[in-house]
Amino acid sequence: MSVGIRHDDLRRRNRAMVISAVRRAGQPSRTEIAATTGLSHSTISAISADLIQEGILAESKASETVSLKRGRPQVGLSLNPQAAAVLAVVLSLNFLSVAVIDYAGQVVAEEQRRLDTLTMSRDALIGECVAIVRRRLEDPDLDVQSVARIALAIQGITDSHARAMLWSPITPQTNIAFADILEREFGIPAIMENDCNMMAVALRWRHPDRYRDDFIAILLSHGIGMGLVLKGELFTGTHSSGGEFGHMIHRPGGALCRCGRRGCVEAYAGNYAIWRNARLLSENAEPVADVSDAEMRALAARARETDGPEREAYRKAGEALGFGLGSLFALIDPAPVAMVGASAAAFDLIEPALREAIAQTAGGQHSGSISFDTEPNELPLIREGCAMRALSFVDQEIFAPSIQARAGSVGKNVA
Amino acid sequence: MSVGIRHDDLRRRNRAMVISAVRRAGQPSRTEIAATTGLSHSTISAISADLIQEGILAESKASETVSLKRGRPQVGLSLNPQAAAVLAVVLSLNFLSVAVIDYAGQVVAEEQRRLDTLTMSRDALIGECVAIVRRRLEDPDLDVQSVARIALAIQGITDSHARAMLWSPITPQTNIAFADILEREFGIPAIMENDCNMMAVALRWRHPDRYRDDFIAILLSHGIGMGLVLKGELFTGTHSSGGEFGHMIHRPGGALCRCGRRGCVEAYAGNYAIWRNARLLSENAEPVADVSDAEMRALAARARETDGPEREAYRKAGEALGFGLGSLFALIDPAPVAMVGASAAAFDLIEPALREAIAQTAGGQHSGSISFDTEPNELPLIREGCAMRALSFVDQEIFAPSIQARAGSVGKNVA
DNA sequence: TCTATTTTTTCGAGCCTCGAAAAAATACTG
DNA sequence: CAGTATTTTTTCGAGGCTCGAAAAAATAGA
Numbered sequence: 001m002s003v004g005i006r007h008d009d010l011r012r013r014n015r016a017m018v019i020s021a022v023r024r025a026g027q028p029s030r031t032e033i034a035a036t037t038g039l040s041h042s043t044i045s046a047i048s049a050d051l052i053q054e055g056i057l058a059e060s061k062a063s064e065t066v067s068l069k070r071g072r073p074q075v076g077l078s079l080n081p082q083a084a085a086v087l088a089v090v091l092s093l094n095f096l097s098v099a100v101i102d103y104a105g106q107v108v109a110e111e112q113r114r115l116d117t118l119t120m121s122r123d124a125l126i127g128e129c130v131a132i133v134r135r136r137l138e139d140p141d142l143d144v145q146s147v148a149r150i151a152l153a154i155q156g157i158t159d160s161h162a163r164a165m166l167w168s169p170i171t172p173q174t175n176i177a178f179a180d181i182l183e184r185e186f187g188i189p190a191i192m193e194n195d196c197n198m199m200a201v202a203l204r205w206r207h208p209d210r211y212r213d214d215f216i217a218i219l220l221s222h223g224i225g226m227g228l229v230l231k232g233e234l235f236t237g238t239h240s241s242g243g244e245f246g247h248m249i250h251r252p253g254g255a256l257c258r259c260g261r262r263g264c265v266e267a268y269a270g271n272y273a274i275w276r277n278a279r280l281l282s283e284n285a286e287p288v289a290d291v292s293d294a295e296m297r298a299l300a301a302r303a304r305e306t307d308g309p310e311r312e313a314y315r316k317a318g319e320a321l322g323f324g325l326g327s328l329f330a331l332i333d334p335a336p337v338a339m340v341g342a343s344a345a346a347f348d349l350i351e352p353a354l355r356e357a358i359a360q361t362a363g364g365q366h367s368g369s370i371s372f373d374t375e376p377n378e379l380p381l382i383r384e385g386c387a388m389r390a391l392s393f394v395d396q397e398i399f400a401p402s403i404q405a406r407a408g409s410v411g412k413n414v415a
Numbered sequence: 416m417s418v419g420i421r422h423d424d425l426r427r428r429n430r431a432m433v434i435s436a437v438r439r440a441g442q443p444s445r446t447e448i449a450a451t452t453g454l455s456h457s458t459i460s461a462i463s464a465d466l467i468q469e470g471i472l473a474e475s476k477a478s479e480t481v482s483l484k485r486g487r488p489q490v491g492l493s494l495n496p497q498a499a500a501v502l503a504v505v506l507s508l509n510f511l512s513v514a515v516i517d518y519a520g521q522v523v524a525e526e527q528r529r530l531d532t533l534t535m536s537r538d539a540l541i542g543e544c545v546a547i548v549r550r551r552l553e554d555p556d557l558d559v560q561s562v563a564r565i566a567l568a569i570q571g572i573t574d575s576h577a578r579a580m581l582w583s584p585i586t587p588q589t590n591i592a593f594a595d596i597l598e599r600e601f602g603i604p605a606i607m608e609n610d611c612n613m614m615a616v617a618l619r620w621r622h623p624d625r626y627r628d629d630f631i632a633i634l635l636s637h638g639i640g641m642g643l644v645l646k647g648e649l650f651t652g653t654h655s656s657g658g659e660f661g662h663m664i665h666r667p668g669g670a671l672c673r674c675g676r677r678g679c680v681e682a683y684a685g686n687y688a689i690w691r692n693a694r695l696l697s698e699n700a701e702p703v704a705d706v707s708d709a710e711m712r713a714l715a716a717r718a719r720e721t722d723g724p725e726r727e728a729y730r731k732a733g734e735a736l737g738f739g740l741g742s743l744f745a746l747i748d749p750a751p752v753a754m755v756g757a758s759a760a761a762f763d764l765i766e767p768a769l770r771e772a773i774a775q776t777a778g779g780q781h782s783g784s785i786s787f788d789t790e791p792n793e794l795p796l797i798r799e800g801c802a803m804r805a806l807s808f809v810d811q812e813i814f815a816p817s818i819q820a821r822a823g824s825v826g827k828n829v830a
Numbered sequence: 831t832c833t834a835t836t837t838t839t840t841c842g843a844g845c846c847t848c849g850a851a852a853a854a855a856t857a858c859t860g
Numbered sequence: 861c862a863g864t865a866t867t868t869t870t871t872c873g874a875g876g877c878t879c880g881a882a883a884a885a886a887t888a889g890a
Contacts, residue, residue, distance in 0.1 A: 004432050004454035007847045010420055010877060017419050031837060039419035040879050045839055071836025072886040160748075214653040230653065237748035238629040238645065247777040248742035251667065252734070261775060319667070327663040327742060333575075333652035360676060362662040422878045425846060446868060455848050460870055486867025487855040 009402065011047075014039060016400035018047050019056065022077050023105075023395060024208075027060050029074030048077060056083045056103075056399050079104040082146065084398070086390035087133060087188075088383050089152040092195065093117060093170040093222065093290065097379070098132050100142060101387040103394070109139060117170045118289060125171060129178065130185050137186065148398055150190040151390035152178050153198045153382050155225065158241040162191040166240055169223050169258060189397075191389070194241035195219070197234055198385030199340055199378060200227030205388050206381075210373070214335040216328070218245065218321075219378055220343035220350075222290060223258060224266040230332060246270065248327060250320045255283035268320030269350075271296055271343060277313035278303075293342045300346040314346060318353030325354070326361020334363050337372050340381060344374040424817065426462075429454060431815035433462050434471065434494075438520075438810060439623075442475050442491030463492055471498045471518075471814050494519040497561065499813070501805035502548060502603075503798050504567040507610065508532060508585045508637065508705065512794070513547050515557060516802040518809070524554060532585045533704060540586055544593065545600050552601065563813055565605040566805035567593050568613045568797050570640065573656040577606040581655055584638050584673060604812075606804070609656035610634070612649055613800030614755055614793060615642030620803050621796075625788070629750040631743070633660065633736070634793055635758035635765075637705060638673060639681040645747060661685065663742060665735045670698035683735030684765075686711055686758060692728035693718075708757045715761035729761060733768030740769070741776020749778050752787050755796060759789040 014037075021033045028036070034044045051057040060076040081102040089098045094117050100109040115128055129152070137144050156168025164177040182190040200217040203210075213232045219225035224246030228235040236242045246266035247259055254263030255273065267273050272287040278299050303310035325337070339347050351372065358370065375381065429452075436448045443451070449459045466472040475491040496517040504513045509532050514525040530543055544567070552559050571583025579592040597605040615632040618625075628647045634640035639661030643650040651657045661681035662674055669678030670688065682688050687702040693714050718725035740752070754762050766787065773779055790796065 004429050004452040004458075005420075005425055005847095006454070007425070007876065010422070010425060010846090014419050014878090029837075037419040039421070041838070042840080042880080043419075043878055046878085049839090068888095069836070070834070070888045072838070072884095074837065237746070238750055239748040242746060242748055244745040244777055247745045249738050249745075249776055252665070252738050252772070252775070259777070261777070261779070263775075264777075323664050323667050328746070330659040330662045330664075331652070331657060331743070331746070333654040333657055335653055357667070360668070361664055362659055362674070362676070362679075420878095422845065425877090429847090444868075456869070457849080457871080458847055461847085464870090483857095484867070485857045485865070487853095487869070489868065 012400050012402055014043065015047055015051070016396045018044065018051065019079075019395045019399055020392075022057060022079055023391070027076030027078050029076055031074060033077070051399075052077075054399075055080055081106060082143075084148040084394050085142065085146045086149040086151065086387060086394060087136060087147060088386035088390060089129065089133060089150065090195070090379065090382050090386060091117070091129065091152065091154045091170070092379070092382075093155065095379075096128055096132055097383065098136055099383055099387065100136055100139070100147075101391070103391065105387065105391060107387075109136060109142065111136060118172070120171065122173045122176065125173060126176060126178070126181055130182070133182060133186065147188055148394045149390040150182050150186070150188050151193060151386045151393075152182065152190065153193045153195045153386045154178070155195045155223070157244070158192050158194050160236050160239055160241065162193055164192055189393070191393070193386065193389060194225075194227070194236075194243075195378075195382045196225035196227035196243070197236070197241055198227070198383075198389060199338075199381045200229050200234060200385065201389055202381045202385035203338055204229060205384065210336060211338070214332075215338065216325075216335055217338045217340055219341045220269070220339055220347075221341040221378065222271045224269050224321075228332075245324060245328065248324050250323055256285070256287065258287040265320045265324040269317040269324075274299065274313045274317050274343075277316055278310040280309050296342060296346070300349060303346070303349050311349065314349035315353040318350040318355075319357045321350065322354040322357025323361060326358050326363045329358070329363030330361065334370050337370065339372055339374045340376075341378045342376055345376045347372065347374045427815050427817055429458065430462055430466070431811045433459065433466065434810045434814055435807075437472060437492050437494055438806070442493050444489030444491055446489060448492070466814075467492075469814075470495055496521060497558075499563040499809050500557065500561045501563060501802060501809060502551060502565040503801035503805060504544065504548060504565065505610070505794065505797050505801060506532070506544065506567065506569045506585070507794070507797075508570065510794075511543055511547055512798065513551055514798055514802065515551055515554070515562075516806070518806065520802065520806060522802075524551060524557065526551060533587070535586065537588045537591065540588060541591060541593070541596060545596065548597060548601065562603055563809045564805040565597050565601070565603050566608060566801045566808075567597065567605065568608045568610045568801045569593070570610045570638070572659070573607050573609045575651050575654055575656065577608055579607055604808070606808070608801065608804060609640075609642070609651075609658075610793075610797045611640035611642035611658070612651065612656055613642070613798075613804060614753075614796045615644050615649060615800065616804055617796045617800035618753055618790075619644060620799065625751060626753065629747070631740075631750055631752045633752060633754055634756045635684070635754055635762075636756040636793065637686045639684050639736075643747075660739060660743065663739050665738055671700070671702065673702045680735045680739040684732040684739075689728045689732050689758070690714065692731055693725040695724050711757060711761070715764060718761070718764050726764065729764035730768040733765040733770075734772045736765065737769040737772025738776060741773050741778045744773070744776065744778030749785050752785065754787055754789045755791075756793045757791055760791045762787065762789045 017037050018033055021036050030044045030048055034041045057077050058080045060078050081104040083103040086101050087098060094115055096115055097112040099107050102108050154165050154168055155170055157166045159166055163179040167174050179190040179192040196219050203217055215229050217227040226243045226245035228243045247264045249263050250265045250268055251263040255267040256262055257264040257267035271291045275291045276285055299310050303314050432452050433448055436451050445459045445463055449456045472492050473495045475493050496519040498518040501516050502513060509530055511530055512527040515523050517523050569580050569583055570585055572581045574581055578594040582589050594605040594607040611634050618632055630644050632642040641658045641660035643658045662679045664678050665680045665683055666678040670682035671677055672679035672682035686706045690706045691700055714725050718729050
């Protein structure tokens, strides 16, 4: 059962709230923070004095915005970039990237690498990840002491504790506890997240107006992934990262999916499925390992030109996505949808059939009001989500810890 | 954004926690409460002294359990039955029932009534609900002042604020703001809940070991409903009660559903669908309004006897439920399932096809470990859930209010 | 230079929780 | 049956936290 609130929790939570208000608002004054948090000015004053003294926040000296109002000008508070740093590692098909991000959220260094993830051994895969992190940590420009968190996003299913990859389409290996491995290797807290969940996290930071409490991010790529935010919280399954939208059943016993089952949404809407249908191959044909983006673009071009099998393939994809979304909407009610990934560039080919399908489902009552945005580039989004996830952890777990072990904290080695 | 924690919230939350600990544990001693909440003995002592003084809790005088241990015997704390009362109203097809429940959760009065909900006018339907509540409130044995909450459960879709029925299969009427109507009529806070959600709430109270953080309650009746608890919280949609499992799409363009659409799970697994298939009627045949329980029992009996269309009808029902659950499991991961309602008595006919279908879906990896319980009687469950929902509200909103307006509270008119 | 205005800090009051010690209530012991 | 051991509950002072009010700080306008 949930635990009572101890007296010291109070300060901890309010500290976290102030930090989070600053991260969200950019350069809010103490008065603004008091307004958004509902706490009194005196409390905000006390907490921010602590945070500044600890080197977590800083006052923005420059009164860049010329104060037009009378009275004492507001002093903006901002995150001290040097207070900490985090690493965002993204592992996707044949591709590994890492970015070092300062406490204010700016990328300070990055590195990318092509791999052959599908054929690599378990040790090689782990080795590459460890190595790329090590290279970044050995960068003389980086104060290793300040690195407070490593977040690794992977295409595939992760466990609900954000420790391990359970299964992934990018490698035959399963059950790799990346978070534990990195933690042991570098002594830095690490987490392992699902890539689509990180897309959703990033969208929430990028467009807080459009994507706030309830929305859906769908990755249209070789496979179909989903990140879901409900009631302002990232939705995960009870045991895994969950939200395996691509493997909801569209047609029982239908087309062969990459996962080995039949009739999944992905078996109609994933790149390999569109490719398979466009070539008029059997639905039982083994999914191909990879279709290049160029090839998909050519497919889309042909679909736009003539009403041939390519157009029909996209239509089928739209239908599968539409019925899938319809079933999803039956459970969670309609919400804004962001279509992310290379195939989002072909969303014009997908949308008509998708809307038609949705109209036949429980979500159909609102089909007019359902809006779709597209964002063809998933990688920056995933990295950004990863970084924000890691930074939020630092905000809450390190700079607002439950124990008063504030001495020796990462923030200390500043000013 | 979320709001900071004020100093007075602290006491409020801890009060709520103590009350909730007592409601859950039955007659816990102060020491036990301290252990489960993690608060100190002194705090528990102070809070429970307040609560006893206010007439919310009471010490169980009788040391019924002969203390076998040395030392000062524990004094059990219990809820004072007279501290408040709530009304649980359940409106289902052709049936209206109300129960008065004391603060300790015991039914102290009840009344039931047959109606013809399908043909009643809007005003008549509202009138019946208001009237049955009025009769209970006019009961001389009841202290009207102590009635702190009315909870109304209805088969159908309610809004996410628990104010109104949006749509229901039991009446052609839509958008009835029952909660507002009852509140205005009687001046007592009211809520409007979905029946299947209340089933889930009740299961959680009844079997906290089996149904705690994540589970699914499915109503197998004329229609198919679902109540879902995820991460210990009742799951609702973003705009409505959500969880319309029965209207997830099983077969695009398939059998005609009561909701007017095609291929919903319900169009294969609802009583009317089983009946339709058992009679070898077309999948396009208009769903019948009602099939009596006796008729369904006869159908089930025939299905058990011979391998005819009846058995096939149940098989199809199982298949639809299985693929539906499989898609659901793709989103939320597998969880224990309780099958509730008259047709749960025929679950033996449904289960084989259901398991076979699930095995073909993303949930299939765990198909062996998924357990199903059956509970044929939904009404007591719904009422119980309704009552607990209302009582929890009293616990938290009235007996642990955010403002210190403790004078004049309902608890005051006791001792 | 003085006044009005707005932001931020300071200060004392009021709560709340906690730990330690005391008090209360019982079982065991000889 | 009195004394001791044991367990539960209450009491009490200390320490923290937030709050409101007042003071201080910082600026624009007169």
